[in-house]
Amino acid sequence: MSNGKYKWIGTRVDRPDGADKVTGRARFGADFNLPGQLMGRVLRSPHAHAIIKSIDTSAAEKLPGVKAVMTAKDLPDQPNLIVPTGEMQVNMRDITRNILAREKALFEGHPVAAVAAVTDAIAKQAIDLIKVDYEVLPHVIDVTEAMKPDAPVLHDHLMTEGVKPPPTKASNIAKRMDNAKGDIEAGWKQAEVTIEREYTTQAVHQGYIEPHAALASAAEDGQLQIWSTTQGHFQVRGFCSRLLGVEVSQIRVTPTEIGGGFGGKTVVYLEPIAARLSQKSGKPVKMVMTREEVFRASGPAPGGTVKVKLGAKKDGTIVAAECEIALQAGAFPGSPLGPACWTSFACYDIPNIKVVGFDVVSNRAKVAAYRAPGAPISAWGVESTLDILAQELGMDPIELRLKNAAKKGTKTSYGPTFDTIGFVETLEAIKNSAHYKTKPKPGYARGVAAGFWFNVGADSSAAAHVAEDGTVTVISGNPDIGGSRASLALMAAEELGVDYSKVRPIIADTSSIGFNFVTGGSRVTFATGLAVVNSVRDMIRELKVRAAKTWGVDPEAVIWEDGMAKPAGSNVGEFEPLSLAQLAASAGKTGGPINGHAQLNAQGAGPGFGVHVVDLKVDHDTGCVHIDRYTAAQDVGTAIHPSYVEGQIQGGAVQGIGWALNEEYIYNAKGRLDNAGFLDYRMPVASDLPMIDALVVEVPNPHHPYGVRGVGEVPIVPPLAAVGNAVSRSMNIRMTDLPLSPPRLSAAIDAATPKIAAE
Amino acid sequence: MSKMHITTTINGEPTEFLCDPSQSLLDVLRDNLGLTGSKEGCGSGDCGACSITLDDRLVCSCLVLAPEAEGKKMETVEGLAQGEHLHPLQKKFVEFAALQCGICTPGFLVASKALLAKNPNPTETEVRFGLAGNLCRCTGYDKIIRAVMEVAAEMRGAAR
Numbered sequence: 001m002s003n004g005k006y007k008w009i010g011t012r013v014d015r016p017d018g019a020d021k022v023t024g025r026a027r028f029g030a031d032f033n034l035p036g037q038l039m040g041r042v043l044r045s046p047h048a049h050a051i052i053k054s055i056d057t058s059a060a061e062k063l064p065g066v067k068a069v070m071t072a073k074d075l076p077d078q079p080n081l082i083v084p085t086g087e088m089q090v091n092m093r094d095i096t097r098n099i100l101a102r103e104k105a106l107f108e109g110h111p112v113a114a115v116a117a118v119t120d121a122i123a124k125q126a127i128d129l130i131k132v133d134y135e136v137l138p139h140v141i142d143v144t145e146a147m148k149p150d151a152p153v154l155h156d157h158l159m160t161e162g163v164k165p166p167p168t169k170a171s172n173i174a175k176r177m178d179n180a181k182g183d184i185e186a187g188w189k190q191a192e193v194t195i196e197r198e199y200t201t202q203a204v205h206q207g208y209i210e211p212h213a214a215l216a217s218a219a220e221d222g223q224l225q226i227w228s229t230t231q232g233h234f235q236v237r238g239f240c241s242r243l244l245g246v247e248v249s250q251i252r253v254t255p256t257e258i259g260g261g262f263g264g265k266t267v268v269y270l271e272p273i274a275a276r277l278s279q280k281s282g283k284p285v286k287m288v289m290t291r292e293e294v295f296r297a298s299g300p301a302p303g304g305t306v307k308v309k310l311g312a313k314k315d316g317t318i319v320a321a322e323c324e325i326a327l328q329a330g331a332f333p334g335s336p337l338g339p340a341c342w343t344s345f346a347c348y349d350i351p352n353i354k355v356v357g358f359d360v361v362s363n364r365a366k367v368a369a370y371r372a373p374g375a376p377i378s379a380w381g382v383e384s385t386l387d388i389l390a391q392e393l394g395m396d397p398i399e400l401r402l403k404n405a406a407k408k409g410t411k412t413s414y415g416p417t418f419d420t421i422g423f424v425e426t427l428e429a430i431k432n433s434a435h436y437k438t439k440p441k442p443g444y445a446r447g448v449a450a451g452f453w454f455n456v457g458a459d460s461s462a463a464a465h466v467a468e469d470g471t472v473t474v475i476s477g478n479p480d481i482g483g484s485r486a487s488l489a490l491m492a493a494e495e496l497g498v499d500y501s502k503v504r505p506i507i508a509d510t511s512s513i514g515f516n517f518v519t520g521g522s523r524v525t526f527a528t529g530l531a532v533v534n535s536v537r538d539m540i541r542e543l544k545v546r547a548a549k550t551w552g553v554d555p556e557a558v559i560w561e562d563g564m565a566k567p568a569g570s571n572v573g574e575f576e577p578l579s580l581a582q583l584a585a586s587a588g589k590t591g592g593p594i595n596g597h598a599q600l601n602a603q604g605a606g607p608g609f610g611v612h613v614v615d616l617k618v619d620h621d622t623g624c625v626h627i628d629r630y631t632a633a634q635d636v637g638t639a640i641h642p643s644y645v646e647g648q649i650q651g652g653a654v655q656g657i658g659w660a661l662n663e664e665y666i667y668n669a670k671g672r673l674d675n676a677g678f679l680d681y682r683m684p685v686a687s688d689l690p691m692i693d694a695l696v697v698e699v700p701n702p703h704h705p706y707g708v709r710g711v712g713e714v715p716i717v718p719p720l721a722a723v724g725n726a727v728s729r730s731m732n733i734r735m736t737d738l739p740l741s742p743p744r745l746s747a748a749i750d751a752a753t754p755k756i757a758a759e
Numbered sequence: 760m761s762k763m764h765i766t767t768t769i770n771g772e773p774t775e776f777l778c779d780p781s782q783s784l785l786d787v788l789r790d791n792l793g794l795t796g797s798k799e800g801c802g803s804g805d806c807g808a809c810s811i812t813l814d815d816r817l818v819c820s821c822l823v824l825a826p827e828a829e830g831k832k833m834e835t836v837e838g839l840a841q842g843e844h845l846h847p848l849q850k851k852f853v854e855f856a857a858l859q860c861g862i863c864t865p866g867f868l869v870a871s872k873a874l875l876a877k878n879p880n881p882t883e884t885e886v887r888f889g890l891a892g893n894l895c896r897c898t899g900y901d902k903i904i905r906a907v908m909e910v911a912a913e914m915r916g917a918a919r
């Protein structure tokens with residue numbers, strides 16, 4: 001990989017946190033404890049929709065061992081103010097109500113009160129002593145139902161944004177979003193073939209194996225320390241500052257090792273509660289969610305409905321494309337509607353596009369980001385419709401996509417024009433793969449689909465320090481969720497020209513490094529990588545100054561090469577190169593410690609494209625799907641650490657397979673979640689799967705010194721339709737509703753089988 | 760409720776602890792004994808992050824009551840490495856990038872060791888079914904399966 005252009009980039013080194021993570025030494029969220037800590041617990045609403053008439057905490061407060069009890073009254077109310085978090089927008093008024101219900105409980109599992117006690121057992125007992133007087137209201141779970149005029153309304157103040165004239169009556173439709181390109185009506189007139197279908201998907205959970213956990217310690221002077229398993233400790237700090245009314249610099253948040261997040265740990269749930277309970281009790285407070293709480297009350301990804309219409313010429317040229325998307329936001333506005341709309345047709349160069357989207361609230365847990373938020377849902381609709389078009393035209397599905405593929409210069413429906421992208425190369429990689437060139441085994445069918453994600457830049461800070469022996473510490477501020485420390489150290493070693501083992505990457509707390517936006521959007525290796533490279537360059541600039549001082553020459557006359565300062569040319573003078581270790585040893589005499597710093601708002605994140613192909617068969621008796629072979633190709637820019645790049649592709653593909661085949665939130669008639677556990681919420685296990693072949697395509701991003709593109713999100717976009725297309729082709733029945741679970745497939749097979757006369 | 764006094768062996772070390780009769784073995788390991796390598800992902804025996812062996816039998820320690828450990832011998836992830844030397848499975852998991860976030864890793868390592876003890880020459884299918892009680896949400900299992908297969912081959916080679 002990378003054609004031997006680099007010494008360290010593209011190598012498969014051991015990760016810096018490897019030994020800690022295989023020995024049990026690594027400390028995750030629930031592994032942190034403080035002397036004298038209390039245990040906190042949350043009381044949650046049993047109702048999907050109810051007015052909270054009163055809360056009586058007196059009995060809980062009297063229970064021996066209980067040190068603090070809180071309700072929403074213990075947090076100041078918040079203004080109607082939108083702040084960015086991860087890839088979502090959050091309204092402060094809503095977020096304080098999501099953390100603790102105020103006027104109403106809006107979903108089953110909605111926190112209503114919290115306690116801190118000397119033991120977890122007492123805290124649980126205390127929760128049961130809190131009396132809440134509810135007035136139960138009619139609820140609504142389904143998006144389509146929630147959009148109807150007579151649906152129960154969740155928020156009396158919610159007027160649909162983005163419609164003209166502005167509505168005068170509150171509804172559950174928080175927002176309408178439109179984007180377009182060309183002239184859609186003219187496009188339909190050119191079309192020789194038109195395909196139109198409607199699709200649905202269900203809410204799915206990110207499914208990180210580590211439940212949310214937080215430990216907070218408040219001091220009497222207003223200082224607050226928090227340890228939290230989070231994708232963004234600077235966001236935890238920012239949210240807690242607003243929610244508690246504490247100045248930002250008074251709060252210090254240390255990220256623990258994080259046991260998966262996939263977007264779901266970019267928001268706060270427990271941290272402000274633990275912090276307030278700690279303030280009230282004067283003791284550290286630890287809180288850990290149960291798995292059931294994670295399912296009921298932490299953000300799933302939305303389900304939704306997607307209507308797609310495609311118009312094409314008989315040669316496969318797509319001339320018009322229309323899409324209407326309605327997404328579940330959960331109890332508060334803010335589904336990933338923008339990305340769902342913008343990504344819908346981003347893979348293709350289509351002259352006439354119209355996209356309409358709706359953000360809809362209902363009595364479900366507020367959704368959170370999940371790997372390429374929104375994109376898999378629109379891709380499920382668009383890529384399935386493309387497959388129908390390919391069948392209709394008798395075209396190979398890869399050829400159809402190649403014919404319409406977006407390239408450098410293609411203008412998207414949402415505004416930007418693509419710079420260098422690798423979609424064609426990724427399609428070609430699948431077309432030329434051993435998998436695609438081999439026919440599926442007898443009885444198996446093949447499905448293909450593509451996917452797109454913008455990738456994100458945003459704010460990052462980094463520092464590089466030379467130790468007295470010439471080894472280097474690289475400090476950044478993004479929790480490492482899948483091996484980013486290794487990638488950052490590889491880039492630093494490459495830049496500095498030293499051995500990878502001489503560079504130790506550290507993730508600093510919020511008080512020890514400048515601001516870093518969340519680990520999300522596939523931004524860390526790109527944006528924080530760029531900050532690390534710049535901090536090392538800053539350090540090299542200083543190293544050259546020190547060498548110049550040692551030699552008595554101008555700093556401009558010194559170059560940095562292979563980890564050493566060298567004279568720029570023979571006219572500078574005859575000097576032996578100075579190594580990092582030598583310069584470090586003499587630093588005291590040349591100006592003191594040698595450090596580098598960088599801060600930036602990274603622009604030019606290179607978009608990523610993926611193409612997946614799967615061979616599978618459907619058992620007609622059970623409706624079970626057996627996957628025989630799976631190949632995922634993706635343009636990653638440059639694979640800094642190929643193993644972790646492959647790992648992202650494989651892991652994303654399997655999450656997508658789970659989304660396609662089994663995962664769904666199932667609600668009962670009372671609006672309560674019926675499958676809040678890993679037994680009934682069926683995520684893929686090892687025996688469900690074959691090896692996932694990852695084909696790494698490298699079309700470098702021109703806006704990064706090493707060509708990095710984000711990698712993590714794209715791979716979850718294609719699998720839903722890749723699997724769905726294969727299932728539909730296998731059964732010869734077009735499936736439009738996810739998940740393609742055994743009961744659904746059995747029912748579809750039964751419905752299509754001619755009835756045997758009952759004799 | 761009075762505490763119970765339990766005598767057991769953990770990773771070869773004779774160990775005594777006091778526990779509530781209703782406490783899970785996982786809670787005792789993590790909260791009473793500071794062995795936080797075993798993780799709680801679900802508390803219902805569905806994810807395998809708390810896998811340990813109890814008298815050489817692979818169990819979810821969240822489903823075992825702590826008093827059941829009386830007189831038994833336990834192995835946890837903390838017992839895999841010997842002094843400065845990682846177990847071959849630990850080494851291979853790092854080398855093959857068989858972990859991303861690492862929360863499921865202790866459970867996978869303990870389960871893999873138990874699997875190879877029972878079946879030193881497993882097929883890929885046997886490894887997949889042998890580890891089907893352990894959830895990993897990051898890797899898609901590919902690199903985990905490869906690492907376990909490779910260690911099985913190496914250990915067979917070394918035993919020859």
